Amino acid sequence: MNPSAYQQAVSEFTRLYRYQHLAAIAGWDQAAMMPGGGNEARGAAMAELDLLMHGTLTAPALATALQDAAQQDLSDDEQASLREMRRVWQSANLLPARLVEAKSLAGSRCEHAWRSQRQANDWQGFLQNFREVVALSREEAQLLADASGKSRYDALLDQYEPGMSSAELEPIFSDVKSWLPALIRRAMDKQTGETVLAAQGPFPVAQQRALGLDIMQRLGFDFDGGRLDVSVHPFCGGVAEDVRITTRYREDDFMQSMMGIIHETGHARYEQGLPRDRVQLPVGQARSMGIHESQSLSFEMQLGRSPAFLSMIAPLLQQHLGAQPAFAAANLAQLYTRVRPGHIRVDADELCYPAHVILRFEIERALIEGEIEAEDIPALWDEKMMAYLGVDTRGDYRNGCLQDIHWTDGSFGYFPSYTLGAMYAAQYFASIRRQHPDLDARIAGGDLSPVFDWLQQHIWQHGSRWSTGELVRRATGETLNPAHFRAHLEARYL
């Protein structure tokens, strides 16, 4: 047994983190800065880096170090760190290089073709490439499942949401389905009688950007450790020490970019709040995609769309975009809680969003488990969209099952994280409100510290020290409890 095995593993993961830094910055640059002519050289450089990271994780010496470290006398913190290193190590080492490469190639071919097939509403064309993506994803899932004893879909889900399972999700989502359609109808009925003023543009990009920066400042974004830029698909990238968030602007609509910036700032503050002394190791990094999403949705849904927050920032809108009646706080709150079932997930309001997610979860789970085939997707999509949202999608693949990028490259198992994030966020805020009965007054008065302090203390600083269940239990006194989500929606929309 090697007495420095644990330290060796730490060194290797520290090196991996530095490679990930380069990958994150090169990826951000590709999306936010790079001119088109650089794409081929960038692709080659990033593929080389992928290979290098995979090689780092699959080197025999690391396997030995992790194995030997398990025999060492480690502190509790070190054991947690080892557990997380092993988790990352395992998911890289269970897959043969041949499969990783085949899936990457098939995924990038399918995604590339999808960009035009979606425009052309060409489901049959898409199927040609997509069948291979499904086959390879099932193969991947089977290998992960064989090792873990989970089902195929659960093995994929576990990569984004460690510890989560279909068995836990299904009753939660079934419950949501039992009350959500009626809640949507009641909210729409209530809103029918309300008068809402639309904001009148144009809103010049420079003014929207200045407003966004001003709001980021109030949301505590550390500008010495991050930036705001523009990309076609907004994201939060970079590294914990240098977080790069992006948005996109439309001159006829400030609402999307403003709320998008608030959303990404939530992701960013999680990254900026991770334990800086351990952020180079898996144990110091974000707990899961659902927990990451719970930060962005704490900022966007719990805070950002609340009347208190909107009344706090209403003067900023007037300052940056000029005064107009639509910027009255109450009107802003109405604008940002408008319920309108529609085809597109990313445009969905807070209330309709879970329906889009549940539909995708049900379809992708059945697909990966082999209960349905790719060609069965459109009929199921139509049926579920009608049942959950009353939206007719027949024949409209473009705004139906072809709308998302996730499946095109085989990212099955990700969708549940969005709604888990929304549920966790509601649960956090129930805790924060218990601690601070005057929360809305403080927010309206510009004091957001109760929110930031709670998230820092209960979520950010812990990274992946605890399992998701334990993290949430320590933070809120209970594991995932979707009742808070329902209560939040009913309070806001009824």
Add this chain to the structure above:
Amino acid sequence: MNPSAYQQAVSEFTRLYRYQHLAAIAGWDQAAMMPGGGNEARGAAMAELDLLMHGTLTAPALATALQDAAQQDLSDDEQASLREMRRVWQSANLLPARLVEAKSLAGSRCEHAWRSQRQANDWQGFLQNFREVVALSREEAQLLADASGKSRYDALLDQYEPGMSSAELEPIFSDVKSWLPALIRRAMDKQTGETVLAAQGPFPVAQQRALGLDIMQRLGFDFDGGRLDVSVHPFCGGVAEDVRITTRYREDDFMQSMMGIIHETGHARYEQGLPRDRVQLPVGQARSMGIHESQSLSFEMQLGRSPAFLSMIAPLLQQHLGAQPAFAAANLAQLYTRVRPGHIRVDADELCYPAHVILRFEIERALIEGEIEAEDIPALWDEKMMAYLGVDTRGDYRNGCLQDIHWTDGSFGYFPSYTLGAMYAAQYFASIRRQHPDLDARIAGGDLSPVFDWLQQHIWQHGSRWSTGELVRRATGETLNPAHFRAHLEARYL
């Protein structure tokens, strides 16, 4: 003997090029985009990448491949490629990984601190970091010197200017020192009687940027393969497929940013004009720093400050910055050839610039050879500035020996390239003018193709196919001949 040895070496160098791509983009980002708080993590990531590149170049398999390739039956082109791969291989293999990493870390720490220390005129603070950079640079120089039989300084110089030596430089620079101070005085005397109109600002940054982009377009910059951004210290970075140039703006002065952009566009067109099918190998990359500088100075000095070019772009100035009498072509030519000895190298006029370079060459040579220590620099600086330019720099480190970035990260041996570049550029234009006696008329008429075609045909497309001497001889009919530089200066300034 391994029949695929040459191809193996090519594969390894192709991989190296991809790592260099990541290093170039991360380096550009650090200077142009990164917030200060990201510096430590970036430094660690870039040091890791340096180590990786060093490891790629020092792997035993590459040594064997290069050795075996030398026994293969290679074409002339392949032999040239092998020669350049061996040159790069050799300079990397002489340095232990420990030293490479230590120098990279010390350099990045010193450079980062310098950014604020320069502002604070804090020479003593700078010395704390700088002594280590000097010690590590001497160690590096000694190792290179031991292997090549060169002196320590020449060993560093050779990395930027393969084949150049102090023994060749010293008589050239001595000659320049023998006539330059008198030429500066005569030019100033001549200009005393002239009336020059200063341009009246302010010149908003957005307008200066639009002017710069317009000029870049006319200079043939490929915007699908590059960008213009802002950094404290302007540079040309990125990769041949995606060239990133930077400038800095002052609202009270458009002249610096405009000419700086022209300068960096010269570097950029060299990169964009390199042989794209071989740019991933040393033989397809820039020949030397002096040749690189000869491109930027062809654009800035030979072309950019010529009356013909300035008359061609005078209407653009009026279009972007508004009309004013100072924008008359003849007045612009006077402004851009104004001789004014001053403190700052990068602000120096064409005539004073060589004095700044010779001063730095003399100091850095003595420093690396161990004839002086870091703390001796300010006194020598003061003395030489007074002797060569009549400028008093005592106590003003900010505008004295703290002004340049080069020494902060240990880039000793680079400075001579600037004046070598000016000399090569004068020699090219003597050739171009022989071929095109109507050159000025064509430039004034907006036709820059004689310059671009000549540079593409004689310099850019050859990469490192030939040695510097051979490249220049094939292009101009003779090796370096500083007489063209003196003739150019006398023609322009007397």
